[in-house]
Every structure is written in structure tokens, then in C-alpha cells.
Amino acid sequence: MILDSAREFCRDKSPVSAVRAQLSTAAGYEQSVWDEMVALGWLGIALPEAFGGSQMGIGGVVPVIEAMGRGLLGTPLISSTVAAQLILRAATTEQAERLLPKIIEGTVATAALLETEDWGDSSIRCCVDEQGAMTGAKKFVVDGSVAELFVVSVMHRGLPALAVVDRAQLDKDSFAEHTLIDETKRAATINFAGVTVEPHNLLVGDVVAVALRDSQLIGALLIAAEAAG
Numbered sequence: 001m002i003l004d005s006a007r008e009f010c011r012d013k014s015p016v017s018a019v020r021a022q023l024s025t026a027a028g029y030e031q032s033v034w035d036e037m038v039a040l041g042w043l044g045i046a047l048p049e050a051f052g053g054s055q056m057g058i059g060g061v062v063p064v065i066e067a068m069g070r071g072l073l074g075t076p077l078i079s080s081t082v083a084a085q086l087i088l089r090a091a092t093t094e095q096a097e098r099l100l101p102k103i104i105e106g107t108v109a110t111a112a113l114l115e116t117e118d119w120g121d122s123s124i125r126c127c128v129d130e131q132g133a134m135t136g137a138k139k140f141v142v143d144g145s146v147a148e149l150f151v152v153s154v155m156h157r158g159l160p161a162l163a164v165v166d167r168a169q170l171d172k173d174s175f176a177e178h179t180l181i182d183e184t185k186r187a188a189t190i191n192f193a194g195v196t197v198e199p200h201n202l203l204v205g206d207v208v209a210v211a212l213r214d215s216q217l218i219g220a221l222l223i224a225a226e227a228a229g
Helices: 002-013 014-022 031-041 062-069 079-091 093-104 207-228
Strands: 108-111 137-142 149-156 158-168 175-177 187-189
Touching: 002 031, 002 062, 002 137, 062 207, 079 093, 079 108, 079 149, 079 158, 079 207, 093 149, 108 137, 137 149, 158 207
Parallel strands: 108 149
Antiparallel strands: 137 187, 149 158, 175 187
């Protein structure tokens, strides 16, 4: 049922003419289409009911992404889904209750993980010190130019952690756009140096390493679904 609904939506909202029209835009997608996707509940498909989601698991997102791939519909759904899964897996209940409803309601989120041009490099050099000050930058942050919420992998007290950064904490000079082969996609290098992370926006503990591993598998699954479409 989800696949049928998603195929119909993408067929109506993403004809080739609309896809071509978005290639030269800064965002790469139509805001009104994104708003309709939010209204359909697609941002909450994989998230628990406790946070306002549908609790269908990540498998429930796959047919939507497949339909989007078939229609060449470029939106921040994959990046927001991966960011939400990172929060779901690594956050405390208080953090999840505060952050996940924002994503379900349409706040564009993304994961900032890569620090080199080697997609196999999982090392983390960005740091958050005892005062919450960040250092370092992330490359190829998907939908980085439009995201309002960034889930950033960092080192804190010698261990992997996740820093949740609001766009308002960054200035325009923090962003450097990439030119990608796939013109339906957007990505940027983002310099997080100088950002101060409040303790309630720092996700820590052994669960972070597991969440980072899971996010790579989830990202691979969703990109595969998009490619299959």
C-alpha cells in the first residue's frame, strides 16, 4: 500500500519537466512537495509512536525511497531519515522526545560524518572539548545547504559522540557547496569550528558507536532502494 501510494505521489509531483526545473535551483527540490510528504507522515514512518511516528521500522521507508528513485524526486528524505535514526539509537529519552518530533514535523536534518574524500574512512577528527567548543569540518554533507539540524560525529573525552547543531549556530561562511555528478543531489562541506554544543545536545555513551555503524547500513539500504527505483 505504501509503495502504491508513493508511486502515485511521485508520478504526480515529479514529472521529468519538474525534475529538470529543479536542477538549477539551490535547494534541488520544491518546498510545497516536501510539505506534502511531511503531511503524509513519511518522515515518521520508521520512528516510534512515542515520538509521533508510525513505528513501521526502516523497512517501511524503503518503498517510498524506491518510488522517489523511479521518479527522480530529489528531497531531503534520505538524509533526514538517517539523521533521525542516529538520534533514535543514541539519544536519551529526553533528547529523543525533544528532537525527533521536529524532524517528523518537517525540520530538514542531516548526518555530518565524513571528513575526507574516502567514503570508507570512518575516522573522527572533529572534537568537542570540555567547554562544548567544536573543532573540525565535515565533507559531502548531504542536503547540508538546506538542513536546519545537523547530527555531527565528534570525539568527546576520547570517545565517539554525536553533536546536534542547529543551523542558527553556523554562519554563511561555514558552507562550501559541492558540484555533484548527480544534479538531483546537493551536498556541502561544513566547517563546525567555533560552534558551542550545549550538554543537552551532546549524545554520548557506548550506544554512539553502534548508532554510527547502523547509520552506515541504513544509508546503504536506502541508497540501494533509490538506485533500484
